[in-house]
Amino acid sequence: MMENSTWEQKLNVLTHVLTYPTTTPPLHSQYFVATQLPCYLNWDYPPLLCRHASAASQPLLLKWAFSQFLKRVSRFGLPHTSWRSKCPFQQPPPLVLAKGVEEARWGEEERRQYVWKRLRRKRLGSNVNPIIPILLPNLLLFLFLFWDPIPLDET
Incomplete structure (x- = not known):
């Protein structure tokens, strides 16, 4: 758990990640982060170097591999982009x-x-004539003024 890490460990990892930003971290970087913090499935590298790796690490690796597969399938294989x-x-x-x-x-x-x-660059939005969204609702209201769907005289 993250609660098992000290603030010093968290600060060391944060400093490391901010000073060496990359999408493909080298092995020594992965090992440093793995020794300081617990592993999570949403990381980009496999949880091989986790502190808590034991004989039950095989299901953890399968879960990680499946989560990576789902991430790539959801993006159709395109690289991850952000704002x-x-x-x-x-x-x-x-x-x-x-x-x-x-x-x-x-x-x-x-x-x-x-x-x-x-x-x-052209603005976002549709190219609809501005008269149409104003004119159509007004014409419908005008129609209901003259057309009485429920007549009051039942004779």
């Missing part, structure tokens, strides 16, 4: 750029062109 992947000018740059995002170029002219391209 950072869509921000090429963020520091440090994202590890995996989202599809359709170009790598950041830091020259003055390139940044100006990037901003103009973003400003010229």
